[in-house]
Every structure is written in C-alpha cells, then in structure tokens.
Amino acid sequence: MRIFSYARAYRVLALFVAASFLQGCGFFSSESSEDASSSGQGMEISVKFQGVHRCSRISPEIVVANAPTGTTVYDVRLIEANGVEEEFFGGGSWSEDGSGIIPEGTLTTHYRGPCPPRGEKRKYVYVVSAREGKNPQPLAVRVQSMEIE
Numbered sequence: 001m002r003i004f005s006y007a008r009a010y011r012v013l014a015l016f017v018a019a020s021f022l023q024g025c026g027f028f029s030s031e032s033s034e035d036a037s038s039s040g041q042g043m044e045i046s047v048k049f050q051g052v053h054r055c056s057r058i059s060p061e062i063v064v065a066n067a068p069t070g071t072t073v074y075d076v077r078l079i080e081a082n083g084v085e086e087e088f089f090g091g092g093s094w095s096e097d098g099s100g101i102i103p104e105g106t107l108t109t110h111y112r113g114p115c116p117p118r119g120e121k122r123k124y125v126y127v128v129s130a131r132e133g134k135n136p137q138p139l140a141v142r143v144q145s146m147e148i149e
Helices: 006-024 033-039
Strands: 044-048 061-065 073-082 085-095 122-131 140-148
Touching: 044 122, 044 140, 061 073, 061 122
Parallel strands: none
Antiparallel strands: 044 061, 073 085, 073 122, 122 140
C-alpha cells in the first residue's frame, strides 16, 4: 500500500524551487564568506548513494558541510522528479550532532530508495533542509539530484 500526500510533495517541491531560484538569482552574492556561512549560503550536501540503497529501505549516508549557524536538525526528503508528476519516496529528520553526517539507514519516515522500472532512467532528488529547533522556516535548503537506471 502506497501512502502519498500531494500536500507534502508540493511543500518539498516548493522548497526545491525556492532554493533553486534564490541560488540562480545570485541573491546572496554580496555576502562575505563569514556571512555566507552563518546564512547557510555555503551549505553543501553529498549523498553517498550505492547499489545497496537501490530499491531498499536503507537510506544512504548524507554529508552536510558548512551548515548555517543555529542548525539543530536536518529534514531530508527524496522525490522522483520526472516530468510533471513527482512521487514522494519518504525521508526523515536527523538531529545535528556536530559531525555533519546523517548516517546510513537513519531516514525512516516511509523511506524507500530510488527504484526505477527495469530499463528506464529516472531522476531522483534528495532535498536537505537545515532548521533551528521546531521553526518550520529552513535556514538553508540544498538538493542533490541523480539519474538512476
């Protein structure tokens, strides 16, 4: 049985579009490197996707570098982004412990790894939001997309 929330998928998509728009417009271009670090502009993510994560409930390790000052939690979502329709593949939250690492297997909120039909290539997007406490407004949002066959 597949649980899918269009509202949740659209919220994730809105975060993705907002992050892409702000980066593409050079919105933060006048900040110094110190200001950029505290505002989250310098945040980077790296998803360590391997074969074991394909069609699996085991999430990959995600490394977050240069998280904004005040980050206490990361929210991670995985969506399949192909054309107009998008499918939410789950995700989860992870408390910032100072390491910048979201360990393999920790995303447990209905998470299932990328699983394209045999012979088809699909685009998947990991969306990582850095937040402070229970504040719903993210300090920074970064995405990593990948095509998997």
